[in-house]
Amino acid sequence: MKTIEIFVTTVGAAAPKRLQLELEATVADLLKAAHANGEIEPGGEMLVFLEDEDEPLHHSRKLGDCAVQERAFLHCHKCRHISVTVNYNGTKEKKFAPSVTVARVLKWALKEFGLSGQDAEDKVLRTDAKGQPLEPGTHIGTLVARSCSLALYLTPLVLVEG
Amino acid sequence: MGPDETLFRDHLESDAFLAGTARGKWRLHEGPEDIVWPNPIFWIQSAKEFSPSGGVFLRFDLQNYPQQAPTSCPWNVQSNTRLDYKEWPKGGGNVSRVFNSGWNGSALYAPCDRIAMVRHETWATIHSAWWWKSSFTFVRYLEFVHNCLNPAGHEEKGT
Numbered sequence: 327m328k329t330i331e332i333f334v335t336t337v338g339a340a341a342p343k344r345l346q347l348e349l350e351a352t353v354a355d356l357l358k359a360a361h362a363n364g365e366i367e368p369g370g371e372m373l374v375f376l377e378d379e380d381e382p383l384h385h386s387r388k389l390g391d392c393a394v395q396e397r398a399f400l401h402c403h404k405c406r407h408i409s410v411t412v413n414y415n416g417t418k419e420k421k422f423a424p425s426v427t428v429a430r431v432l433k434w435a436l437k438e439f440g441l442s443g444q445d446a447e448d449k450v451l452r453t454d455a456k457g458q459p460l461e462p463g464t465h466i467g468t469l470v471a472r473s474c475s476l477a478l479y480l481t482p483l484v485l486v487e488g
Numbered sequence: 489m490g491p492d493e494t495l496f497r498d499h500l501e502s503d504a505f506l507a508g509t510a511r512g513k514w515r516l517h518e519g520p521e522d523i524v525w526p527n528p529i530f531w532i533q534s535a536k537e538f539s540p541s542g543g544v545f546l547r548f549d550l551q552n553y554p555q556q557a558p559t560s561c562p563w564n565v566q567s568n569t570r571l572d573y574k575e576w577p578k579g580g581g582n583v584s585r586v587f588n589s590g591w592n593g594s595a596l597y598a599p600c601d602r603i604a605m606v607r608h609e610t611w612a613t614i615h616s617a618w619w620w621k622s623s624f625t626f627v628r629y630l631e632f633v634h635n636c637l638n639p640a641g642h643e644e645k646g647t
Contacts, residue, residue, distance in 0.1 A: 399510075447580055486597055
């Protein structure tokens with residue numbers, strides 16, 4: 327039976343957790359394994375997404391049948407969508423799956439605000455206007471614990487100087 | 489093996505390091521058995537506009553890790569010498585600021601680099617997420633360099 331290594335993130339987790347599961351395992355097995363390691367709050371409906379995919383995986387499906395491959399990144403979250411608001415010189419809003427990365431939201435926001443080239447390169451997203459820049463690979467689901475909405479700020483990169 | 493090396497080798501097995509390796513963000517050069525302590529060498533992915541090969545090797549000095557912050561230098565793994573300054577990554581944002589051979593030819597100008605941290609205490613506030621703490625692992629340093637060389641808003645020319 328072939329075993330694959332995958333990385334699973336969920337609410338509040340700073341880094342993905344590495345799990346090893348058989349390809350024959352189901353998405354429900356994945357949830358159970360992740361829970362066994364303490365990543366997921368017990369109780370309530372939990373959805374599982376592949377990174378940057380909009381549709382959750384059915385719990386009864388086998389990993390090997392739903393494109394979960396070696397070294398895949400997945401996300402467990404209670405929200406089906408997260409309503410993301412980005413503030414810059416105005417406000418833009420869009421719903422994303424919790425497994426969407428900050429990098430993808432940033433690219434969307436740059437396009438929405440008409441930024442390109444150098445104007446785009448020096449922009450980062452933050453959860454508050456003066457906070458630390460978000461890591462591009464972060465799943466947005468890790469940034470919201472209870473609600474299914476997220477406010478972000480598009481701000482200039484702070485240069486290393488002085 | 490000293491406690492610094494023991495801890496470093498534990499962190500090589502951490503989920504955070506292996507997740508970055510799985511994403512193609514970085515990798516250890518050669519195998520763990522080839523490490524000449526305290527100088528492991530890592531490859532870090534880069535946008536080709538900043539480094540035409542698509543990455544850069546960094547030779548670390550992790551003496552007294554993690555109580556003491558790391559420092560690193562761009563490295564030529566063929567000649568096993570410091571990378572020629574002409575080949576250091578160059579570009580906008582923080583790229584040419586961090587890879588600044590005119591400041592110091594053997595370290596990165598970074599808030600998590602122990603040589604650069606000297607006399608830059610204001611970075612502890614301005615770049616608090618990156619200012620080295622003994623609770624960090626070397627993965628934090630790799631993240632800083634990777635973010636610098638791969639701005640999320642950057643698009644490769646010609647794409």
